Amino acid sequence: MDSADAADARAVRDARAVRAFRPVPVRVGDGGPPASAAFRWDVTGDPRDPLAVALRHASRRDAEPAVAVVLGTAHRAGDSALLLEGIARASAGGGRRLVLLHRGAGGGSLLRSAALESPGLRVAALELPVRDAGPGLPARIARLAHGAAPGAELRVAGDGRVTRTGWRAAGLPEPPVPPDGPARPGGVALVTGGLGGLGLRAAAVLSAVRCYRPVLLDTTAPGELPRRPAALLRRLCEAPPGADVLTVDVTDHRAVARTLGRIPLPVRAVVHCAGVVAGGPVALARPRDLDALAAPKAEGLGTVLDALDPGALRHLVVFGSVTARVAHRQLGGYGLANELLRREALRRAATLPRCATVVAEWSLWSGAGQAHEMGAVGQARRMGMAPVPLAPGMVALLRLLRWPAGARAAGAVVLTGPGEDRTFPPEGPDEWDNSPT
Numbered sequence: 001m002d003s004a005d006a007a008d009a010r011a012v013r014d015a016r017a018v019r020a021f022r023p024v025p026v027r028v029g030d031g032g033p034p035a036s037a038a039f040r041w042d043v044t045g046d047p048r049d050p051l052a053v054a055l056r057h058a059s060r061r062d063a064e065p066a067v068a069v070v071l072g073t074a075h076r077a078g079d080s081a082l083l084l085e086g087i088a089r090a091s092a093g094g095g096r097r098l099v100l101l102h103r104g105a106g107g108g109s110l111l112r113s114a115a116l117e118s119p120g121l122r123v124a125a126l127e128l129p130v131r132d133a134g135p136g137l138p139a140r141i142a143r144l145a146h147g148a149a150p151g152a153e154l155r156v157a158g159d160g161r162v163t164r165t166g167w168r169a170a171g172l173p174e175p176p177v178p179p180d181g182p183a184r185p186g187g188v189a190l191v192t193g194g195l196g197g198l199g200l201r202a203a204a205v206l207s208a209v210r211c212y213r214p215v216l217l218d219t220t221a222p223g224e225l226p227r228r229p230a231a232l233l234r235r236l237c238e239a240p241p242g243a244d245v246l247t248v249d250v251t252d253h254r255a256v257a258r259t260l261g262r263i264p265l266p267v268r269a270v271v272h273c274a275g276v277v278a279g280g281p282v283a284l285a286r287p288r289d290l291d292a293l294a295a296p297k298a299e300g301l302g303t304v305l306d307a308l309d310p311g312a313l314r315h316l317v318v319f320g321s322v323t324a325r326v327a328h329r330q331l332g333g334y335g336l337a338n339e340l341l342r343r344e345a346l347r348r349a350a351t352l353p354r355c356a357t358v359v360a361e362w363s364l365w366s367g368a369g370q371a372h373e374m375g376a377v378g379q380a381r382r383m384g385m386a387p388v389p390l391a392p393g394m395v396a397l398l399r400l401l402r403w404p405a406g407a408r409a410a411g412a413v414v415l416t417g418p419g420e421d422r423t424f425p426p427e428g429p430d431e432w433d434n435s436p437t
Helices: 003-016 050-058 079-092 108-117 137-147 197-210 227-238 253-260 287-306 332-351 377-382 390-400
Strands: 019-027 039-045 064-070 097-102 122-127 153-156 162-169 188-192 213-218 244-247 267-272 315-321 356-362 411-416
Touching: 039 050, 039 079, 050 064, 050 137, 064 079, 079 097, 079 108, 079 287, 097 108, 097 137, 108 122, 108 332, 122 137, 137 153, 188 197, 188 287, 197 213, 197 227, 197 267, 197 390, 253 287, 267 287, 287 315, 287 332, 315 332, 332 356, 332 411, 356 390, 390 411
Parallel strands: 039 064, 064 097, 097 122, 122 153, 188 213, 188 267, 213 244, 267 315, 315 356, 356 411
Antiparallel strands: 019 162, 019 411, 153 162
16 A cells, blocks of 8 residues: 555544534424423513513413523523523522523523533423414413423424424535645635644644635734644744734624734635633523633624625634533533534524535544643543544544535534444434535
């Protein structure tokens, strides 16, 4: 086997070392609760919302107490406080029922972590259409809120169908066949969180394989890097086509617009790696703690995209986390931040007509990244998580750059490492399609 064949074989092995799962809607029944089922609802949120009104009308004074949090179409200032208030009210009742009703704002990830940390707390989340399909929908939603099983996360479509999220094992898009001769420069690739362990390596892959000129955004200045990351950055800048580092906070709208306005070449790709990891019990979290975790992810993504030419962008790869899908103790705030990131990215896809948008909801990484640097990989394995090895993960990133373009194809994919992962099916059809998620 010559060196080229060996490299091809290694790439195939690396690709198989990362397992991908795509969310798929699974129809569930809507028989409603038994006639005797009822709750005495304590509603948090906009009291004028038709859903809140319907819950109050369905409430019975002599029934078991329950708490409902009613949110809107997007996570707004004050929503973190409402979620925490709802959790606190339900927990104070010795594990009462807590239901989240929203039209895209999210928050189910936080509730699931709270229930995991507080046995007896029964949570459910219902995502509803942005516009009510008819006058009977609020009352129907009230019945669903009564009957939803603990831990359920349901979605109600505009036509009234009720689904939950299922999972399908899926192959990632195949990488392109390398063209003859040297690759041509592909423009600029913007990497947020670019001086972190994953950001630096993503930038190196984009430079070496796709011939993008990386522009690395980070709050850390290059002179503040430890020795090893500094060496990686130096090699990246010295190798063609070179690289640039811009020190800016992605949540500072004016600073981002001013900084990105100085980039001479069109930005063709964005890899959004910005974010911080922090843990702690949901019961001890404060609204500002949750907002601080979400800011560089969801808000930071929006700030960066607002400063770019949407018609020039061809690839948007957003680094999320499996914690947005699966509850983990001490990581409820981080899971919420990544849930909000996914929702923001998929909303933004509608404004990027020529761009391929994908949210990569990774398990934690081994070999680089904040979890690796914190020494959490071994503990994660003991918890049943399958870490993503560094080299195979970067091969997966290249394959994500083959995601189909257009808003209808925008979607999310969960990526874990090799070995058994108790959360997702161990096997399934290994295929790729363009169906939206």
